[in-house]
């Protein structure tokens with residue numbers, strides 16, 4: 007389709023579905039797509055042109071469909087009852103595909119399920135999301151709902167994942183629809199308690215009271231940023247950091263969904279906690295004060311990561327950027343944010 011801003015594809019640029027609605031006129035930089043498979047999202051023109059035509063990106067298109075669909079449904083649930091302005095802001099933030107460069111797509115898709123077991127769990131969670139109440143049947147159209155199990159198409163969903171959940175008595179069949187069994191709801195509860203469903207964000211940072219730059223960093227920026235993204239910050243108090251890294255910290259990291267690490271002052275405990283979290287396969291969000299990120303200052307192992315660089319007189323900006331980074335890499339948290347953040 008030719009527009010005054012150039013050509014945009016007639017199909018969903020991610021899953022190639024034909025039956026889509028597009029809104030191409032409101033913005034030069036991006037356009038929006040309502041796709042029955044992927045859901046509603048915005049996409050910059052550049053990733054279509056420079057990302058999705060790469061074979062290594064195309065190979066992961068079904069994972070991208072699964073991620074967008076999941077975020078769409080989560081956003082709908084998270085903003086239920088909120089004003090249309092807040093709903094729109096949520097959507098703009100978490101459903102805007104900005105870049106599909108190979109390194110960006112790795113970051114974006116780092117949390118998608120890989121194993122058959124993980125995919126089956128995600129399908130069960132999707133059924134729960136779309137179930138009006140326990141016991142209510144859910145209609146599945148495999149042709150459009152296959153992203154619920156992050157599969158490449160409808161057949162894998164039908165003949166493998168739905169059969170698998172039926173076989174484990176996690177769902178039952180009700181005519182052409184499916185109902186989550188009591189055993190299924192128990193499994194969903196268990197998943198919510200585990201790390202994948204955790205609402206906790208572990209914070210690793212320096213506690214040096216003599217450094218004036220750190221004053222207000224936690225209260226004004228990190229804690230507020232995490233809360234407004236829908237998660238609960240967990241800061242282990244100073245005394246625990248004076249001991250050897252204790253079991254308590256290890257246990258707290260284990261039960262967290264992700265970790266926010268500030269490398270200002272280069273404390274050893276921050277490197278340890280971030281490294282430990284990465285070893286568990288957790289996502290880490292990297293922060294550092296502008297002066298401490300100077301070349302050669304940040305430990306060589308972390309310089310490759312994309313730090314959010316901050317300054318002490320711009321804590322409100324840091325809060326906003328932290329929230330956006332959390333939404334972009336981890337997704338909207340389960341805790342309803344304050345109404346106007």
Ligand SMILES: [Zn+2]
Pocket residue numbers: 018019020021022023041042043044045071
């Ligand atoms: Zn699509």
